[in-house]
Amino acid sequence: MDLQFLGTSSGVPTKARNVSATAVIEASGKSWYLVDCGEGTQHQLLHTPLSMRDLRGIFITHVHGDHCYGLPGLLASAGMSGRSEPLELIMPLALHEWLRLSLAVSQTYLPFELHLLAVETLQDWRSAQVAVTTVELSHRVPSYGFVFTEINPEPRLDTERLQADGIPRGPLWGDLAHGRQVEHEGRVLDTLTYLKASRAARRIVVCGDNDSPALLAEVAKGADVLVHEATFTEPVLQRSQSNFGHSTAAAVAQFAEAAGVPNLVLTHFSARYQDNPQRSPSIDDVRQEALAHYSGQLTLARDLQRYHLGKDGLLAAV
Amino acid sequence: MDLQFLGTSSGVPTKARNVSATAVIEASGKSWYLVDCGEGTQHQLLHTPLSMRDLRGIFITHVHGDHCYGLPGLLASAGMSGRSEPLELIMPLALHEWLRLSLAVSQTYLPFELHLLAVETLQDWRSAQVAVTTVELSHRVPSYGFVFTEINPEPRLDTERLQADGIPRGPLWGDLAHGRQVEHEGRVLDTLTYLKASRAARRIVVCGDNDSPALLAEVAKGADVLVHEATFTEPVLQRSQSNFGHSTAAAVAQFAEAAGVPNLVLTHFSARYQDNPQRSPSIDDVRQEALAHYSGQLTLARDLQRYHLGKDGLLAAV
Numbered sequence: 001m002d003l004q005f006l007g008t009s010s011g012v013p014t015k016a017r018n019v020s021a022t023a024v025i026e027a028s029g030k031s032w033y034l035v036d037c038g039e040g041t042q043h044q045l046l047h048t049p050l051s052m053r054d055l056r057g058i059f060i061t062h063v064h065g066d067h068c069y070g071l072p073g074l075l076a077s078a079g080m081s082g083r084s085e086p087l088e089l090i091m092p093l094a095l096h097e098w099l100r101l102s103l104a105v106s107q108t109y110l111p112f113e114l115h116l117l118a119v120e121t122l123q124d125w126r127s128a129q130v131a132v133t134t135v136e137l138s139h140r141v142p143s144y145g146f147v148f149t150e151i152n153p154e155p156r157l158d159t160e161r162l163q164a165d166g167i168p169r170g171p172l173w174g175d176l177a178h179g180r181q182v183e184h185e186g187r188v189l190d191t192l193t194y195l196k197a198s199r200a201a202r203r204i205v206v207c208g209d210n211d212s213p214a215l216l217a218e219v220a221k222g223a224d225v226l227v228h229e230a231t232f233t234e235p236v237l238q239r240s241q242s243n244f245g246h247s248t249a250a251a252v253a254q255f256a257e258a259a260g261v262p263n264l265v266l267t268h269f270s271a272r273y274q275d276n277p278q279r280s281p282s283i284d285d286v287r288q289e290a291l292a293h294y295s296g297q298l299t300l301a302r303d304l305q306r307y308h309l310g311k312d313g314l315l316a317a318v
Numbered sequence: 319m320d321l322q323f324l325g326t327s328s329g330v331p332t333k334a335r336n337v338s339a340t341a342v343i344e345a346s347g348k349s350w351y352l353v354d355c356g357e358g359t360q361h362q363l364l365h366t367p368l369s370m371r372d373l374r375g376i377f378i379t380h381v382h383g384d385h386c387y388g389l390p391g392l393l394a395s396a397g398m399s400g401r402s403e404p405l406e407l408i409m410p411l412a413l414h415e416w417l418r419l420s421l422a423v424s425q426t427y428l429p430f431e432l433h434l435l436a437v438e439t440l441q442d443w444r445s446a447q448v449a450v451t452t453v454e455l456s457h458r459v460p461s462y463g464f465v466f467t468e469i470n471p472e473p474r475l476d477t478e479r480l481q482a483d484g485i486p487r488g489p490l491w492g493d494l495a496h497g498r499q500v501e502h503e504g505r506v507l508d509t510l511t512y513l514k515a516s517r518a519a520r521r522i523v524v525c526g527d528n529d530s531p532a533l534l535a536e537v538a539k540g541a542d543v544l545v546h547e548a549t550f551t552e553p554v555l556q557r558s559q560s561n562f563g564h565s566t567a568a569a570v571a572q573f574a575e576a577a578g579v580p581n582l583v584l585t586h587f588s589a590r591y592q593d594n595p596q597r598s599p600s601i602d603d604v605r606q607e608a609l610a611h612y613s614g615q616l617t618l619a620r621d622l623q624r625y626h627l628g629k630d631g632l633l634a635a636v
Contacts (some may be wrong), residue, residue, distance in 0.1 A: 012395045013361050019391075040358045043331050065394050065424040067435060073337075073357035075386045077330045098423045105416045106383035141425055222486035 001027055001150065001202050002022035002318070003227065004306040006044040007036075008267045009229045010246070011066050016275050017303050019066035019266060022206055022227060024148050025050070025306075027127050033130065034058045035146055035206045041070035042077050047304055047312065052078040054083070056127045060091035060119065061208020063142040068095055072102035073267035079110040086113035090125065090132075093118040094263040119144050125150065135219045140245040142160055145207035147219050153202065156197035162194055202309055209268065211245045213255035220259035225315055227301070228252045229268035235291045236272070236281060249286045264294055267301040319345055319468065319520050320636070321398065321545065322624040324362040325354075325624045326585045327565070328549045329384050334593050335621050337384035338586060340524055340545060342466050343624075344447050352376045353464055353524045359388035360395050365622055370396040371403070374445045378409035379526020380461040386413055390420035397428040408443065408450075410460065411436040436557035437462050440459065444469065450497065454622055455528035458563040465537050467496035473513035480512055520627055527586065529563045531573035538577035543633055545619070546570045547586035551607045554590065554599060567604045571611035582612055582635040585619040610611070 002025040007018035019038030026032065034041070045052070055078070060068050068091065089099075096116045103110065117125070120142070121254070125132045130148050137143040155165070157177050167173070167184055175182045176194045176237050205219055206227040213228065220226060231246035249266060256264040269286060277284040287300050297314045299307060308318045320343040325336035337356030344350065349372050353358070359505050363370070371557040373396070378386050386409070396405075407417075414434045418556060421428065435443070438460070443450040448466050455461040469574045475495050485491070485502055493500045501507070523534065531546065538544060540615040549564035587604060595602040605618050617625060626636045 012398055013364065015364050018361070039388065040361050043336070043358050043361070046331065046333050063424050065390055065420075065426055068424065069387075069391045069394075069420070070357065072383055076383050076387075080330055093421050098419050101416050101419060102383075102387070105412050106381050106386065108383055 001025060001148070001204055002029065002306055002308050003204065003225070003265065003315070004050065004061060005267060005301040005303055006048070006270060007038050008168075008303055010268045010270050012271055012272050013038075013040060013045050015122050017269070017271075019070075021070065022049055022267070022301075024130075024204060024206060026101075027150070027153065027202075028129070030054050031056050031127070031129065033127075033132070033148065035053070036061055036067040036208070037070040037074055038066045039069040039073075042074040044188070045074075048306075052081055053083050057125070057132070058087070058089045059092070059132065059146045059206075060089075060095060061092055061124045061145070062139060062140065062141050063092050064209070067208065071095075071099055072106070072108070075103065075114065076106070076108045079108070079112065083112050086115060088115045088117060090117045110124055112128045118143045124297040135205070135207075135216060137208055137215055138212040138245070139209040140258060143208040143210060143235065144223055145205055145210070145216065145219070147223070148204045148206070150201040150203075152192075152195065152197045153200075154198045155184065156198040158194050158196045167194070174280045204309070206230055209245060211243055211247055213247055213252050214231070216255065217259060220256070220261050223261055224309055224313060225263040225295075226256055227265040227267060228256075230266035230286055230290065231268055231270050233273075233281065235285075235287050236270070249289040250293055253290040255297075256296065261296060263299065263309070263312055264290070265301050265307070265315065266290060269300075319465070320342060320347065320471040320624055320626050321522065321543070321583070321633070322368065322442055323585060323619040323621055324359050324366070325356050326587060326619045326621055328547070328586045328588050330589055331356075331358060332589050333630065334455065335587070335589075337388075339388065340619075341366070341368055341583070342448075342522060345468070345520075346447070348372050349374050349445070349447065351445075351450070351466065354379055354385040354526070355388040356384045357387040359392075360392040360441070362622065363392075366624075370399055373405065374448075375443070375450070376405070376407045376409070377450065377464045377524075377590055378413060379455075379463070380457060381410050381412055382459065382527070383525065389413075389417055390424070390426070393421065393428060394424070394426045395486060397430065398444040401430050404433060406433045406435060406443070406616075408437050408440055411438055437581055439477045444629060451537075453523070453525075453534060455526055455533055456530040456563070457527040461526040461528060463523055463528070463534065463537070465541070466522045468519040468521075468536055469515065470510075470515045471518075472515040472516045476512050476514045478521050485512070520535050522627070527563060529561055529565055531565060531570050535572065535577060538574070538579050541579055542627055542631060544574055544579045545583040545585060546574075546610065548584035548604055549588050551591075551603050553597065553603075554588070567607040568611055571582070571608040571616075574614065575612045579614060580631055581615045581617065581627070581628075582608070583619050583625070583633065584608060
């Protein structure tokens with residue numbers, strides 16, 4: 001699985017970073033999922049190979065504008081580009097009426113079905129390749145994280161079971177291996193019964209805004225990658241009067257270290273952190289603060305950068 | 319007065335052109351007005367010297383998303399940047415509820431007053447420097463153009479009138495020249511009475527989507543600049559089944575020539591027109607089609623390009 005960041009700035013866009021949006025890409029490299037859709041997400045997509053036709057679902061973590069204002073434009077452009085497959089959109093119930101009104105008032109008629117699901121009551125959402133569950137976070141408004149887990153990755157024939165069930169080696173095995181339903185001795189064989197994953201399923205957790213990383217304790221177990229906001233560093237937080245419902249790099253790094261998460265990706269940086277390390281505060285301050293508490297593979301997300309979760313279990317820029 | 323284009327593409331953004339937004343800038347170079355606000359307008363502003371604090375009014379031509387989806391994000395960011403002065407927003411009545419819901423549902427609380435006015439009933443809107451009137455256009459939905467006319471440009475003392483009224487030359491004249499109200503022989507002198515424009519007022523017409531340039535016949539009289547969409551060229555239109563309520567470069571150029579408009583700016587180009595003249599159709603096809611019908615100063619708007627209306631009455635890139 002890959003990740004491609006479409007926006008890594010908190011609250012407002014900067015010249016270098018757009019507001020929140022993250023693409024989670026299947027191991028096939030084609031089908032993908034969008035977490036959050038700040039204004040300008042469709043513009044960022046123009047600079048990636050991701051196609052709106054291959055988008056399998058949109059997940060919105062919370063109602064703040066920097067996480068959802070890009071939805072009406074993204075959907076309108078998807079319509080104009082000729083998407084015809086239904087699209088599922090999982091988001092806070094409060095945004096459902098707003099999105100419908102946004103499309104209606106602008107007389108935008110989509111040529112595909114839009115299925116709106118409430119994140120508050122989402123149960124085990126699945127595409128053909130990926131299962132998604134939610135985790136409740138803590139922010140100024142209700143906020144969620146999304147746990148993406150591969151389903152049956154790289155399936156191979158379960159030859160032991162085939163032999164035990166007396167299915168003769170030959171064309172039948174080939175059909176099952178290609179996912180085709182076959183008949184044998186008058187009964188239909190279910191392809192899924194005879195396919196099993198040839199490697200462990202990957203798990204990526206992509207979080208919305210959150211001031212309490214400890215809420216991720218359960219889902220962090222067995223997660224390969226944790227994508228979490230690090231809006232502030234400790235010195236900046238201490239000078240301000242409030243954390244505004246956000247986390248510091250230190251707090252997230254400490255949590256990830258304790259939970260044993262092998263890959264930590266920080267994002268959603270306050271616009272005050274400059275990309276130029278000569279300026280203060282800089283994004284390098286965020287990195288140094290996290291490194292002081294975390295010994296795993298640390299990534300500070302950059303706009304449009306794609307990261308690949310390799311066979312060694314480590315996330316690396318590609 | 320200056321113009322700076324923030325988006326010149328029709329319907330969808332491209333890598334080179336954003337969706338519609340145009341800044342009209344006062345002769346002072348500071349205060350400005352925004353016509354249309356497609357998604358990503360606030361991003362474009364980051365690449366200009368224009369400040370949200372100096373914005374005096376927003377005017378939306380019609381309800382289509384590529385002309386208004388950027389409003390919630392622009393206003394939210396203006397709030398976060400600390401704007402405190404009230405802001406007037408002139409737009410189709412149908413968008414008022416949508417904008418209020420967009421801010422409310424995302425829990426965006428602006429630190430400035432937002433005054434929503436209906437474009438359908440707008441009467442002679444004025445700031446200190448500019449008067450704005452509307453003109454009805456023809457599109458798939460109701461669409462408007464906005465006529466910006468300078469008020470009393472570069473005012474100088476009306477010395478003839480001062481002498482006729484017996485106001486003695488001296489400190490009183492200085493106070494009036496600086497716009498200060500003064501008292502003379504027991505009565506208050508109104509500064510506007512004794513100031514008059516030292517040059518003709520400039521007039522710039524910025525239009526929304528429109529398939530009937532002839533509707534501009536009245537407002538084109540005396541206009542210095544006409545900014546109008548040229549979504550298609552004639553050959554492209556002939557191949558499609560519909561004009562979708564838009565104009566061709568030829569139709570707009572013919573109108574501007576007949577109306578004697580000295581400066582014509584075309585914008586809102588279909589994304590099919592490539593900036594690379596080696597590709598077909600290219601933006602150069604639009605230019606050639608317009609040039610065949612128009613002998614004035616022709617400009618094809620480019621994103622982020624600023625244009626100055628000079629003392630010679632001609633618009634030029636700066």
